[in-house]
Amino acid sequence: MKKFISTVLVSSAIVATGLAFTAPEAFAQGRPGGGGGGGGGGGQQGQTCDVNNFDPAASFCEGSFDGNDVNFAAEINDVFGIGDLGLTWNLDAKIDIESSGLVLSGPNTLDFGVSVLYNSTTEGSQGTWNFGTGLFDEAFVIVLKAANSFSAYYFEAGTSISQGWWDTIGTSANRNGTAAELSHISLYLASSPGGGDDDTSVPEPATLLGLALVGGAFGLSRRRSS
Structure with a gap:
């Protein structure tokens, strides 16, 4: 097991602002019967995700699925049955748990951070997550990968949250x-269709008035120069 540090963090927001996370009571007390290490008791098995594997709860979730979330961005609409929304998805950040620490990849435009807790109860199966900003205008999906499975958690657009807890119990568990x-x-992260529509939008009345005044000025200038 990876016991390189009791709590590891990857988040400039946590470091800069000193955000304090208060574990929900269920997490603080530990999962009933969860005193053993995450790798004990035989092989791993897939679980069924629950929106409450996150706090605040996700809008909905799917999984667990066998394997890895490679190229998952192209599958999100089908997995959640939201193809009619016309959303385009991109991987914004991936944080790998390595023996040397946390390895961040991706553009990470939302300043995504995570902590992983290691003790006799959690053994790296619980921790915190956070964004550098709270309110996010577009939908987002967070994937948890544990053992040989992953689960996906969908958060609807306009979700006003900046930090919370995660738990891999809905992804993979031992016997x-x-x-x-x-x-x-x-x-x-999702992006809505028609992102370029602003270029062809109808100007507001105040804008039209300004254009009329500018057009009149050009007309006067041309008359004076002719």
Whole structure:
């Protein structure tokens, strides 16, 4: 097991602002019967995700799925049955849990951060997540990968949150029901269709008045120069 540090963080927002996370009571007390390490008790098995594997809860979730979330951005609309929304998805950040620490990849435009907690109860199966900004105008999906499975959690557009908790119990667990250690966490951001429509939008009345005045000025200038 990776026991390189009791709590590891990747978030400039946490460092800069000193945000304090208060664990919900269920997390603070530990999962019933979860005293063993995440890797004990035999092989891992997939679980069924629950929106409450996150706090605040996700809008909805799907999984767990076997394998890795490689190229998952192209599958999100189908997985969640939201193809009619016409959303385009991109991987914005991926944080891998390595023996040397947390490895961040992707543009990370939303300043996504995560902590992983290691003790006799959690063994890397729980932690915190946060954004550098709270209100996000577009939908986003967070994927938890643990052992040989991953689960996807969908948060609707306009979700006013900036920090919370995650738990891999809805992703993978051993035969004793103990959640598996996090392998990586990924953030996918959506963009709405018609992003370029602003260029062809109808000007507001005040804008039309300004254009009329400018046009009149050009007309006077041309008359004076002729």
